[in-house]
Amino acid sequence: xxxxxxxxxxxxxxxxxxxxxxxxxxxxxxxxxxxxxxxxxxxxxxxxxxxxxxxxxxxxxxxxxxxxxxxxxxxxxxxxxxxxxxxxxxxxxxxxxxxxxxxxxxxxxxxxxxxxxxxxxxxxxxxxxxxxxxxxxxxxxxxxxxxxxxxxxxxxxxxxxxxxxxxxxxxxxxxxxxxxxxxxxxxxxxxxxxxxxxxxxxxxxxxxxxxxxxxxxxxxxxxxxxxxxxxxxxxxxxxxxxxxxxxxxxxxxxxxxxxxxxxxxxxxxxxxxxxxxxxxxxxxxxxxxxxxxxxxxxxxxxxxxxxxxxxxxxxxxxxxxxxxxxxxxxxxxxxxxxxxxxxxxxxxxxxxxxxxxxxxxxxxxxxxxxxxxxxxxxxxxxxxxxxxxxxxxxxxxxxxxxxxxxxxxxxxxxxxxxxxxxxxxxxxxxxxxxxxxxxxxxxxx
Numbered sequence: 001x002x003x004x005x006x007x008x009x010x011x012x013x014x015x016x017x018x019x020x021x022x023x024x025x026x027x028x029x030x031x032x033x034x035x036x037x038x039x040x041x042x043x044x045x046x047x048x049x050x051x052x053x054x055x056x057x058x059x060x061x062x063x064x065x066x067x068x069x070x071x072x073x074x075x076x077x078x079x080x081x082x083x084x085x086x087x088x089x090x091x092x093x094x095x096x097x098x099x100x101x102x103x104x105x106x107x108x109x110x111x112x113x114x115x116x117x118x119x120x121x122x123x124x125x126x127x128x129x130x131x132x133x134x135x136x137x138x139x140x141x142x143x144x145x146x147x148x149x150x151x152x153x154x155x156x157x158x159x160x161x162x163x164x165x166x167x168x169x170x171x172x173x174x175x176x177x178x179x180x181x182x183x184x185x186x187x188x189x190x191x192x193x194x195x196x197x198x199x200x201x202x203x204x205x206x207x208x209x210x211x212x213x214x215x216x217x218x219x220x221x222x223x224x225x226x227x228x229x230x231x232x233x234x235x236x237x238x239x240x241x242x243x244x245x246x247x248x249x250x251x252x253x254x255x256x257x258x259x260x261x262x263x264x265x266x267x268x269x270x271x272x273x274x275x276x277x278x279x280x281x282x283x284x285x286x287x288x289x290x291x292x293x294x295x296x297x298x299x300x301x302x303x304x305x306x307x308x309x310x311x312x313x314x315x316x317x318x319x320x321x322x323x324x325x326x327x328x329x330x331x332x333x334x335x336x337x338x339x340x341x342x343x344x345x346x347x348x349x350x351x352x353x354x355x356x357x358x359x360x361x362x363x364x365x366x367x368x369x370x371x372x373x374x375x376x377x378x379x380x381x382x383x384x385x386x387x388x389x390x391x392x393x394x395x396x397x398x399x400x401x402x403x404x405x406x407x408x409x410x411x412x413x414x415x416x417x418x419x420x421x422x423x424x425x426x427x428x429x430x431x432x433x434x435x436x437x438x439x440x441x442x443x444x445x
Contacts, residue, residue: 011413013134017185020410021116024417031121038079038092080115088232090253094261130159132417145437159426162444166191168412169367178363183370202351204344210370218267219327230262276374278310342383366398367408
């Protein structure tokens, strides 16, 4: 028995946009922070230190000595969490540990987990808590074994369980069978879940997620001559009460990736505030004279956003729209193979067994940050009614609470790990020591 009354399990959902972590049995994650990290190669720092050293400051000699010992190991310093990312540093690159939803850089994942356990977030000793990790439906065997090795060898966790995102979303809404439409930061995945298992052969994915929409919005605003100034690039000065003047600051050593990250933070906020899915497929002429919505940028200029409010979200339903946005031409190569949400749903259901198709049509669950966009549920239901067979009763379900929609994977994990009947399912440290990492395939289907 691991998750007794005294010790609760820890649930971690590392998504492509944010990492959610917290205690099983609670209704929302305690720690939510970006899944990207800032990284500084110690080589770059070294060069700037040498310049200081020549100017004869004693302090930098010490700095340089520390850096040299690091340099021998070829180290990079990682900054995790929204606070350390919000602070601009010279030569800091913004890196993501995931590529196409699968972990590509385990050092970064390690630093993200460490941050989650540290005093800034959960303040726990991982040796004392079983860990439930959410994983994408497409996770490969070596990825799962690597996660087990890291958890048991480095963090000495007493027990571990890996659960598929779609299954957890399904549990969060209290269903064992459903079709989960998970639209997150990096991609959108449609996965049928039957009796608590993902039907792998019918999973459909698309590279269009929240970050893609954010990029579309940025490019569209840039083409209209609107420049988004990242927060670090200016200072606001009050000249008269209530009147501000912005002073531009220049930091030549800021990396492109950090500048882009800072602009994306602003663009993504604009997207969340003003965008909503249009009721009917977007067309230029119908939406050309729609009333605009204003949004104030951090530097004080006010944007008036018109048709883009509807055009950007409609890319989810009609991916070829993205090609009409200046600057998104590179998307044209993959555009023909990318399908809209309704087509993905129908395709996925058709690959499933005939006996469960009706049940899947009547319980389509929306999950993920992008899915909490206004009107998305109504629009998806409408499109599916037009395209699905007559006999099907189409029902798209989404929690009315945006927090629940954003964190549905985490909430499902929280429910699962706190169930009494789940406690014999854990993959324990002693089993790991006896059978090795590959045993996780048997313990966590």
